[in-house]
């Protein structure tokens with residue numbers, strides 16, 4: 205699995221998303237309360253861009269007239285027909301065994317880690333001041 209630095213961490217603040225292309229794949233990166241998650245930007249229904257969907261949560265109820273929104277900002281609703289997927293896992297809740305969005309590992313690596321990496325080459329003195337979002341494909 206290869207790792208790609210796709211954005212500076214502060215480009216994707218909590219509650220936002222960014223569409224990137226990695227190895228020819230459109231991938232949407234979400235920041236959920238400071239954690240980064242990556243999904244293929246293609247709805248399994250008819251291929252809509254999930255990046256343009258509405259972020260919501262799960263509604264729960266203890267009885268008529270009683271409801272609460274849980275996990276706000278962790279569910280992406282497809283902009284075309286409203287299918288919903290868990291941003292953290294890509295899982296749907298209407299058909300979790302058969303319908304899900306491809307998920308990729310995502311996290312933050314310091315610029316220093318990226319510069320050091322596993323490869324050795326001619327080096328130049330650099331300074332690293334920011335963190336980067338990294339996706340593994």
Ligand code: FES
Nearest residue numbers: 247249250282285
């Ligand atoms: S294309 Fe996403 S729900 Fe239809």
